[in-house]
Amino acid sequence: MAEMMQKDSGGGKGKPKKRSTRIDMTAMVDVAFLLLTFFILTTTMATPKVMELNVPPKKDPKDVDVDVKESKVLTVIMGKNDRIYYYFGITDPEVKKTNFSDTGIRKILMDHIHKPGVPNCKGKETTGGCWDPIVVLKPTENSKYKNVVDILDEMSITQTPKYALTKLTEVDSTLIVDHGFDEFVK
């Protein structure tokens, strides 16, 4: 601003007056930075992330059920209020309750999937010799979408090779009730 106030001394006749070529940029800079700040603050750099989900085709009557060894199966049920119920096998299992924390379901999954000393089949079809666990995920009518995404996330975190997302059966709900959990109490 200061330079604008320079007076042209002399004036009138004589030498042509020498004008300063300086431009006061202050106002322009102010506006430029204001806009810059606005655009920096409003811009969103993050693009949404996706989780790919492959589901088996709807059941064809011609499909044959594959029998799996009971000990391989871990069933995880997502209940209300972010609860998790889980049990091993099918015959007269003991249903236990856990949660979505690091020491909860993740530990149970890690223990089930990675047996010390036994190589993991990593989902490949092999003839015995390696441990080939299966996790069955069953959301209930009380589960939130978040619970399902979280448990699918746990699958990738614990590197579970084989898992299935299926519906809760009558047997499962009876099991939960029989073990004294108030999951289905309205």
Add this chain to the structure above:
Amino acid sequence: MPKVKPKRHVPVIDMTAMVDVAFLLLTFFILTTTFRPDEKVVVDTPSSTSTTEITPTDMMTINVDATGRCFVGFADIPSRAGVLDKIEADYGFTASAEGRQFFILQTSVGVPLKEIATWLSGTKEQMKEYEQKGVQYPYFFKDPADNDLKRWILYGRTANVRTRFAIKGDQNSPYPAIQDVISTLQDWNINKFNLITDLEAAPGGEGAE
């Protein structure tokens, strides 16, 4: 003798370089910024450790909000135009030029298919204010015979064969709603789709691959 006055310096800073940089950045941010489109439905996606990025082209997004209302959105404008052609053919109406223009600019739609004709016949203000009840699908409307979502998926695929599908559910969407969306996709034998999530830091240790 008069005293020698110290010469007064006018503090002048050369701002040219700073202005150059400021304008360069400003240009960059103006050009890269895209304003969030006016979403009809509020969806707060859950977070996951998945880092796969989405390529939004050819994407049909099925939005499910916390109450289970469903809105469908098509990523690109040619698809939207194609979808509208199919709806017009199936429901026997022709949208006005204004209605068509309005439909093409929608990022997501939650009007039952039967009401599309009425919706697009109004003025711009009326179309904007139209109450969007959500796309009809089994969870929200409990009428399995009237599964609009199933038709929308068909329209999406026929309007653009490369259409892929993404489910954008709210954290608190009831799972049965998502289950119905998945089941509808499976009815068309679409067994591979994406779940849109936010990024969350991966836990350390064995989780990282």
